[in-house]
Amino acid sequence: MRGNPQLNRNGELQHLLSLDGLPRDIVLQILDTAESFAGVTEREVKKVPLLRGKSVFNLFFEPSTRTRTTFEIAAKRLSADVINLNVGASSQTKGESLLDTVANLSAMQADLFVVRHASSGAPFLIARHVRPHEHVVNAGDGRHAHPTQGLLDLYTIRHYKKGFSGLTVAIVGDVLHSRVARSLIHGLGTLGVPEIRVIGPQTLLPPGVESLGVRAFSDMRAGLARADVIVMLRLQNERMGGALLPSAQEFNKYYGLTPEKLVLAKADAIVMHPGPMNRGVEIDSSVADGPHSVILPQVTFGIAVRMAVLSIIAGN
């Protein structure tokens, strides 16, 4: 159980499971490779043969549209064969265990598994049990990690801010339940961002969140002051009206990104969101569609970043 389960004996990327503990040079290698793929995605013929003959299994135990689709596009642009499995709807409901499902797919000669699962750590379990030539990419596990989202967020920040030194990044909303926030926090820390802030009511910040290397704010206005990057997190509807939050309206008033709060950040601040957005809850439409928003470019960059991850892993 010791050692970094993502790296092979040569210290290369064997699986992508988390940005926590991922060495800086590998993070930069992924971002640089993604940049070289960005051109491909704008060409007339959007294909390169790097993964020709390889099978990528999209293994989604939890529903997803955007992540699954962008992984599929990324794999296809690398000329891989892509098999989409919506496992939630089949084997699991028949009582098959997670590892049995994986073993069966492994027998179908898979090369890469792209896994999403509702339980934190599920991709680690799978990575421990696949065969040596098989790779696992975490496409989101519980509240734990969403490393390709974290990487595309880093890519977006680097694209607009030309680097990471001296930046102040504010992450706002439901940090407690957010794998996106955890991955981004680790990535930003690895790349040396000096000021990472999380903003939210105490009910949505995990205990001891400072141990992740962030400053916690419950006052959004204070937290947004002089920020270069604002990352709004999705607030799921099921969190409303229970013990976590009284209402969407109150959340919007105190923690939603409105034009009035946005002016507290730097004039050239960018606004990001991993999607899907709840307009009028965590973000106002005028901000989501406004000049500071880079939410749609994030989606586009996501394809190049996932191409980079798949090609680097398959090459190791």
Added chain:
Amino acid sequence: MKLLIANCRVVDPESGRDKPGEVLIGDGRILALDAEAKSATAARRVDGGGLVLAPGLIDLSARLREPGFEYKATLESEMDAAVAGGVTSLACPPDTDPPLDEPGLVDMLRRRAKALERARLYPVGALSVKLKGEALTEMAELAEAGCVAFSQANTPIRDLRVLWRAFQYAATFGFPVWMRAEDPWLARGGVAHDGAIATRLGLAGIPSSAETIALGALLQLVRETGAHLHLCRLSTLGAVGQMRAAKAEGLPVSCDVSAHHVHLSEMDIGYFDANCRLEPPLRSQRDREALSRGLAEGTIDCMCSDHTPVDADGKQLPFGEAEPGATGLELLLPLALKWGQERGLSLADTLKRVTSAPARVLGVASGRLEIGAPADLILFDPQEPIHLTADRLKSQGKNTPFLGHELIGRVRTTLVAGNIVYQV
């Protein structure tokens, strides 16, 4: 037939005795020590080979998985594990299927255990019918069938009125109540300590207050009812402080900690090691240190294994979905010795927490080397290294965070009521 065990280092945790000597046994009891033992006539003599001779271990919590969970372990496999680990008496919690809430069931379990002729079994009966926390069990009948105490195992009683009545009823007969302190609402959905590691790994947390708040309520009910309460598996620094105060106040309370919680913390979860999914959860380093110190100073009376065999299917799951628990019967002695070494305690003082102290909680005469006490004894080498692997374990449960670890203290011979029940 009398038996003289000679040439050994005789350690009695109760008196603190630790010197070379001899022990004479007969009729299942200790008859004499040292010179008096040596002068006995017509005794068969065995050479202890310089090993430590001490009372057998008494484990306050070992799940044997029968009835109901025979695919995880059987009475036979776990009784084998017990004596291989030097455990000569064990209490089993009532969370079997069906739970131990009927005298017939308890009687059958005891008969089956007795027929195996290994460790002594002390069943802990269910405090409420089916452990549902609604209706009281027939405690007096269950006690007649052999239950030594009443407990809810890891299932809470949500309704404090029911708990209050259960304490009153148990107190009527002087039956001890064994409870884990955990508020079900605060613990709801949690799978790990609500701290730095849960935050990092994205695991749902159980706050320390789930234990301290529940413990506060339990102690208040002791004050109200006079029930004798044994607190099982403390896990937090705060609870150690509460127990210290409760004892100073003179309340009729005792408590234990699992060997895992004395040695491990949330850090050991590493990359989602499902063997570290335990109930209560492994907590912070500060909590672990407080438990270890509390056990040394006597605030915590004993260390138990909280033996919980889980099959591979129950552990080969994402952390939060994995079944909680760790195998422990064969680790209790090595983990006690490791703890004693770390705290700089004498061997007698160390062994006290797994022999005479739990004997007092159970109210039994074993756990000490006294004339007339049951001849439940072990011979072991306290220095002999053990490289822990799954095939070494006799328990059907191979689920332990200590796999691959180097431990010390190997049991060579175990006697129960003067009969050799294990020997290597």
